[in-house]
Ligand code: FES
């Protein structure tokens with residue numbers, strides 16, 4: 103029995119074991135390798151994707167549970183790699199090895215959707231479920247702040263444009 | 267290390283119509299970098315600098331990134347001496363020709379130090395050739411021309427881009443004598459340069475080893491035996507019936523489950539049972555016994571002896587004595603081990619994946635399969651961290667052996683449990699210190715015995731304070747174990763640094779001295795009248811100590827309990843002051859000041875990232891990490907039991923660099939060794955409780 107789902111705005115139909123974790127369905131069956139494997143037990147956040155807009159750990163989520171759901175992965179976060187979080191991550195040169203960063207970015211972007219202007223504590227708390235073995239935490243926290251500023255500027259700009 | 271080849275730069279035809287120089291990124295140590303002509307096809311380069319007529323500059327870097335930023339820092343050095351605008355430079359990953367080079371080590375704090383001279387020379391050589399090309403074109407003397415941001419400027423206001431000079435420059439001989447820029451004219455070195463891989467990382471491009479996908483590739487996972495055990499038999503009938511499973515095979519005490527997809531392999535793996543010989547394999551109690559024995563054995567190896575320690579101790583007014591201990595820990599890079607291998611029927615082999623030492627992977631696989639090294643090709647991927655783990659190619663060898671058995675291309679992937687339970691750990695060690703103080707509290711006798719388990723020499727016998735103390739005895743004992751170990755970020759010093767710096771804090775206290783002043787006094791002694799051989803430069807030590815004391819407001823912060831430490835490793839010096847405060851009745855590290863002398867800072871952004879990362883790493887592992895052993899099996903094996911530091915547990919960190927323009931030295935590692943000590947000393951200042959064992963919090 104095949105499972106239907108939408109991934110990065112594309113409709114997909116998968117005919118695989120319904121217990122397959124979404125992470126492996128993405129990586130092995132949809133060739134979307136941006137979502138990373140770190141622990142497999144929902145401890146590190148490397149595999150974070152959005153399920154119906156909510157940041158979710160894909161390593162413990164069977165695809166049967168996401169039938170008909172709308173999935174966004176790092177590859178689908180923006181069309182040109184220019185989501186404010188991606189821009190801020192590059193701007194502040196966050197990555198060291200880079201392996202955890204897709205999960206960090208998906209978590210950060212989700213946090214900013216809910217709280218466009220997060221406080222320092224909200225950033226620290228919101229991001230502290232994601233492990234970075236390289237220890238880029240300071241820059242992650244600064245980049246979330248910068249991303250929120252970039253996003254709010256963008257918004258102001260487009261509002262200005264519209265009203266002009 | 268003796269070089270049998272000469273280093274060189276040469277013009278080559280990488281792109282038609284472009285100016286290309288090939289140069290050897292990795293040549294053996296030494297400042298004599300000579301350059302001779304050859305062709306690209308000879309395969310004798312491992313780096314290229316290409317400039318096409320449009321002015322586009324491409325640097326091919328042989329170094330895949332592991333997280334230390336060298337893929338960015340190396341090209342920065344070339345671009346600086348070439349005198350071009352960084353925004354015109356594109357860095358591409360070169361695949362590696364490991365054939366002709368003796369040092370193909372990616373990462374390691376030595377990487378930049380090793381390459382500094384030749385990177386500068388590559389850039390400066392090309393720059394000189396463009397100047398000559400322009401001078402020839404304008405019919406002026408080359409010495410009257412200058413360069414700026416990819417242009418040659420002539421004496422009468424002439425201006426030509428490097429791109430426009432490509433055709434002429436390509437015909438010139440490669441100069442042997444070049445001059446380097448004055449560091450005050452640096453445009454890129456010392457500034458903040460963003461990682462060249464950032465774009466790939468933030469958009470989720472498949473650049474890591476685990477992302478490798480090749481036609482016909484199978485996936486495998488391997489069950490490894492407990493340390494010391496032998497596989498007797500295994501039962502895989504159920505697994506073989508499961509969907510997607512291609513084979514279950516055994517080699518070298520391991521059982522490999524091979525299938526079409528990761529999940530199918532994982533599921534089938536759960537049904538495979540393995541029987542091992544029974545035996546008394548290592549447990550924590552074994553290791554404790556070995557430590558106890560190592561402490562008292564009369565068979566220790568003497569690593570250093572100055573004066574007469576025993577006599578000096580006997581006449582001491584006061585003796586300080588302590589034992590420090592550190593457990594086995596795992597490297598836990600976020601990307602677990604993995605490697606792709608295709609051992610083909612025609613006798614060639616393709617290896618692909620994350621390794622810091624592709625050359626040794628090539629060699630080891632060739633010798634395993636008894637084939638010529640030339641038949642083994644190695645493709646490199648970005649690495650999701652390593653911390654030393656990827657200096658060992660056990661996982662690449664497994665992939666090659668498995669592929670040779672199943673005769674198919676296969677990617678072996680480790681789960682987190684495999685990665686943490688599968689060996690190559692930071693060795694465990696116990697240190698015993700004794701200090702004899704005279705009546706005025708000065709240390710006149712210093713003793714260290716290190717007992718390591720598979721650690722080799724667990725001391726650094728020539729390191730400070732040795733060289734400043736009259737009577738010294740340093741000994742080591744190595745206990746041989748079935749538990750596999752290897753280098754872990756700042757090998758040995760990552761735990762010795764903590765033990766030593768914490769002990770010296772005890773010495774200062776017992777002698778009634780300020781920990782900072784005590785070290786400065788010793789260094790004055792080491793400078794004016796060293797005891798025996800010293801490997802460090804006292805002046806550089808003194809400078810980082812003074813700056814750290816000043817920038818941290820040492821002992822001048824009310825309500826803040828500070829701990830000091832300083833350490834020399836990988837030819838760099840790092841002094842740290844950790845601040846502890848009582849928060850909700852608990853001592854907490856709130857801030858760390860670090861002053862680093864790593865010579866010239868090539869990329870300030872990368873350098874800051876390394877220092878902060880190393881401090882967080884050092885702190886996290888000192889506070890939380892520990893592997894236990896029971897009958898040859900390690901635990902815990904995932905992040906639910908093995909705790910890594912998180913973003914809400916970090917102190918603020920100020921990272922400063924000494925601005926001295928000396929040739930760059932290690933950066934990825936040196937900030938780690940002093941961290942455990944500065945933290946332990948700050949926590950002691952806050953709680954009056956010494957921390958003798960890592961992890962501090964269990
Ligand atoms: S891989 Fe899913 S949380 Fe770690």
Ligand code: FES
Pocket residue numbers: 197198199200201202203233234235236237238333600650651
């Ligand atoms: S950047 Fe390496 S794990 Fe986060």
